[in-house]
Amino acid sequence: MSVTIDQVWAAAERIAAHAHRTPVLRSRSLEAMIGAELYFKAENFQRVGAFKFRGACNAVWSLSDAEAPAGVVTHSSGNHGQALALAAQSRGIPAYVVMPEDSAKPKLAAVRGYGAEAILCAPSLAAREQTCAEVQARTGASMIHPYADARIIAGQGTAALELLREIGRVDQLIAPVSGGGLLAGSAISLAALCPSAQIVGAEPEGANDAWQSMQAGERREIIRPETICDGLRANLGEINFGILNDHHAQILTVSDAETIAALRLVWERMKIIIEPSCATVVAAMLRYREQFAGQRVGVIFSGGNIDLDALPWCRG
Amino acid sequence: MSVTIDQVWAAAERIAAHAHRTPVLRSRSLEAMIGAELYFKAENFQRVGAFKFRGACNAVWSLSDAEAPAGVVTHSSGNHGQALALAAQSRGIPAYVVMPEDSAKPKLAAVRGYGAEAILCAPSLAAREQTCAEVQARTGASMIHPYADARIIAGQGTAALELLREIGRVDQLIAPVSGGGLLAGSAISLAALCPSAQIVGAEPEGANDAWQSMQAGERREIIRPETICDGLRANLGEINFGILNDHHAQILTVSDAETIAALRLVWERMKIIIEPSCATVVAAMLRYREQFAGQRVGVIFSGGNIDLDALPWCRG
Numbered sequence: 001m002s003v004t005i006d007q008v009w010a011a012a013e014r015i016a017a018h019a020h021r022t023p024v025l026r027s028r029s030l031e032a033m034i035g036a037e038l039y040f041k042a043e044n045f046q047r048v049g050a051f052k053f054r055g056a057c058n059a060v061w062s063l064s065d066a067e068a069p070a071g072v073v074t075h076s077s078g079n080h081g082q083a084l085a086l087a088a089q090s091r092g093i094p095a096y097v098v099m100p101e102d103s104a105k106p107k108l109a110a111v112r113g114y115g116a117e118a119i120l121c122a123p124s125l126a127a128r129e130q131t132c133a134e135v136q137a138r139t140g141a142s143m144i145h146p147y148a149d150a151r152i153i154a155g156q157g158t159a160a161l162e163l164l165r166e167i168g169r170v171d172q173l174i175a176p177v178s179g180g181g182l183l184a185g186s187a188i189s190l191a192a193l194c195p196s197a198q199i200v201g202a203e204p205e206g207a208n209d210a211w212q213s214m215q216a217g218e219r220r221e222i223i224r225p226e227t228i229c230d231g232l233r234a235n236l237g238e239i240n241f242g243i244l245n246d247h248h249a250q251i252l253t254v255s256d257a258e259t260i261a262a263l264r265l266v267w268e269r270m271k272i273i274i275e276p277s278c279a280t281v282v283a284a285m286l287r288y289r290e291q292f293a294g295q296r297v298g299v300i301f302s303g304g305n306i307d308l309d310a311l312p313w314c315r316g
Numbered sequence: 317m318s319v320t321i322d323q324v325w326a327a328a329e330r331i332a333a334h335a336h337r338t339p340v341l342r343s344r345s346l347e348a349m350i351g352a353e354l355y356f357k358a359e360n361f362q363r364v365g366a367f368k369f370r371g372a373c374n375a376v377w378s379l380s381d382a383e384a385p386a387g388v389v390t391h392s393s394g395n396h397g398q399a400l401a402l403a404a405q406s407r408g409i410p411a412y413v414v415m416p417e418d419s420a421k422p423k424l425a426a427v428r429g430y431g432a433e434a435i436l437c438a439p440s441l442a443a444r445e446q447t448c449a450e451v452q453a454r455t456g457a458s459m460i461h462p463y464a465d466a467r468i469i470a471g472q473g474t475a476a477l478e479l480l481r482e483i484g485r486v487d488q489l490i491a492p493v494s495g496g497g498l499l500a501g502s503a504i505s506l507a508a509l510c511p512s513a514q515i516v517g518a519e520p521e522g523a524n525d526a527w528q529s530m531q532a533g534e535r536r537e538i539i540r541p542e543t544i545c546d547g548l549r550a551n552l553g554e555i556n557f558g559i560l561n562d563h564h565a566q567i568l569t570v571s572d573a574e575t576i577a578a579l580r581l582v583w584e585r586m587k588i589i590i591e592p593s594c595a596t597v598v599a600a601m602l603r604y605r606e607q608f609a610g611q612r613v614g615v616i617f618s619g620g621n622i623d624l625d626a627l628p629w630c631r632g
Contacts, residue, residue, distance in 0.1 A: 044587045045587055271589040271590075306583075308583065
């Protein structure tokens with residue numbers, strides 16, 4: 001099973017009435033620092049503050065009229081849960097979001113605020129999966145995995161599709177990589193519209209399973225990721241790895257310190273809020289400047305959901 | 317002496333090739349909280365990160381060909397100095413920026429980075445003015461006051477003019493008030509395009525000279541303003557007070573705590589960086605909600621220049 005550009009085009013049509021068409025931003029100072037022409041697709045301005053709404057919305061609106069009324073279920077402690085909740089609300093169907101019982105209260109409140117039922121479980125992957133299976137059995141809801149799902153990948157690919165339709169040819173396209181929904185979707189859009197361009201993933205050094213997997217030519221896992229990028233701790237999905245492998249994705253890793261410096265730079269120069277996971281793309285372009293110099297580069301700014309109290313430079 | 321809408325239109329033409337036409341933003345969550353239709357003119361995305369570039373640019377390009385070569389001089393420890401430096405650079409003429417000798421290094425570096433000569437003096441108003449006079453005598457440079465200057469007021473008025481041309485009628489227009497360049501310029505644009513609408517200034521309680529002045533019907537000064545809003549510590553200029561008085565400007569005051577809460581709200585919900593001085597407008601709309609409920613409101617987001625290390629909630 002893979003995902004085609006036709007599925008991305010179909011996703012774009014399916015979500016058009018619900019998702020924002022986010023702006024493409026420029027920055028003279030970042031261009032001067034990196035020596036490249038940069039086009040930032042600002043998914044921090046997407047609904048729920050992240051690209052995740054695209055995939056969730058595509059998945060929800062892909063359900064048949066027979067499937068839809070039973071709703072959707074997923075496990076997520078972050079943006080995907082909120083995105084799925086809002087997407088389900090847009091179709092008027094129930095959403096069940098399985099979350100670890102130690103989830104931060106604002107995250108629980110956000111999921112419930114979008115009308116979903118938050119279902120608490122022990123904070124382990126096994127407990128999450130078992131709880132999801134129980135909810136499925138009880139309700140008949142469709143499981144929507146956060147990234148290892150063709151509908152999700154096609155939906156996430158619409159951000160790059162919009163970007164490329166707006167700005168035309170690029171030499172490289174860079175996005176953060178975690179489970180690989182966004183990067184795989186971006187790779188499909190890039191290959192279709194700009195076949196000779198390079199797809200690049202930015203990944204924290206302490207969660208570099210994608211880098212390891214691409215080096216090894218087979219999927220590798222990291223059990224205990226260590227990074228401040230809370231959106232980039234998942235391991236690549238099987239389908240996601242396959243797509244990235246097919247498209248010869250290049251993975252660039254960055255330290256958390258580089259990510260924080262990049263985050264501050266974007267806040268201070270571009271005057272927009274991006275989250276640490278999102279800042280990895282700027283960190284990567286600064287660290288591997290020679291690869292980007294003189295190039296025309298598309299950049300997916302993945303999201304802007306932050307906990308202001310927990311920002312690293314606030315911790316003494 | 318006053319300022320006319322013709323001068324604002326002329327300023328708009330004069331700066332068009334140099335200043336950004338900033339976007340007008342919306343926010344579902346802020347609209348829900350305030351119960352009003354809100355149009356945010358995002359001058360945090362303006363060059364040098366604040367509306368100040370509009371006035372400085374208009375002043376610099378208003379100089380005659382005979383005056384221009386000797387350059388411009390001002391005293392400022394903040395955005396106006398940087399704005400004037402960049403504006404002078406755009407015309408290829410010298411800029412002299414008189415700054416207190418205890419100015420933060422990044423501010424000195426920014427002014428010099430735009431090609432201006434930073435001239436240090438003792439940190440008192442008398443020393444600033446004397447040093448400016450000396451520079452004028454020595455170089456023949458034209459003095460460009462930060463706010464008590466018709467060219468500056470007309471330039472700052474172009475932000476509201478652009479906003480109203482884009483969105484049409486409003487019931488109220490709100491902007492922060494300090495020396496009164498922005499608010500007076502906004503009042504002139506509003507009166508011309510929307511004569512029945514109310515002009516509103518947002519001001520910190522600890523620097524409420526504009527509020528006092530409007531109550532008294534004559535200009536009042538505060539010697540030691542106390543507020544975290546470093547852009548709002550100046551007293552209203554004479555010409556600025558006259559314009560605000562003529563236009564029956566309403567001043568709403570807010571506490572610093574309300575301003576910080578509003579700042580966080582904008583960062584978290586709108587995903588954009590605004591500075592504390594700028595957040596006063598949101599704080600005022602939240603505090604005096606009943607005045608704005610059901611109204612169509614233009615909001616000038618004045619700027620986004622922040623020192624991340626010095627943010628209040630970082631100070632334990």
